[in-house]
Amino acid sequence: QEQFVESGGGLVQPGDSLKLSCSASGFTLGYYPVAWFRQAPGKEREGVSCIEAYSNDTYPSDSVKGRFTITRDNAKNTVYLQMDNLKPEDTGIYYCAAHIKHCSYYQDEYFYWGQGTQVTVSS
Numbered sequence: 001q002e003q004f005v006e007s008g009g010g011l012v013q014p015g016d017s018l019k020l021s022c023s024a025s026g027f028t029l030g031y032y033p034v035a036w037f038r039q040a041p042g043k044e045r046e047g048v049s050c051i052e053a054y055s056n057d058t059y060p061s062d063s064v065k066g067r068f069t070i071t072r073d074n075a076k077n078t079v080y081l082q083m084d085n086l087k088p089e090d091t092g093i094y095y096c097a098a099h100i101k102h103c104s105y106y107q108d109e110y111f112y113w114g115q116g117t118q119v120t121v122s123s
Helices: none
Strands: 003-007 011-012 019-026 034-039 046-051 067-073 076-081 092-099 116-122
Touching: 003 092, 011 019, 019 034, 019 092, 019 116, 034 067, 034 076, 046 076
Parallel strands: 011 116
Antiparallel strands: 003 019, 019 076, 034 046, 034 092, 067 076, 092 116
């Protein structure tokens, strides 16, 4: 069964760092662009960052630019999200998903959504 499994979330203080992992099973991750999304309580899910399949070009959202870095290790079938200088507004459930062609703004175009990992930033 094709799926993503996210891990690495937790409870941290403002200014701390976390590294999330998105591991793929049942398919070869290297063929697909992969994006991270998040959903805060009471808010719509939003895109955080995306990495292309072959060029490894990345597209962070304005809210995380300069603080979050998305990378991929195709040998490990895993995409990572390094999150530095975390803020309370980064709190939410973080999900990863794949796109069939290229990084896209439209969430409906993504597939293989994982169950998510909770990130809580609080003092």
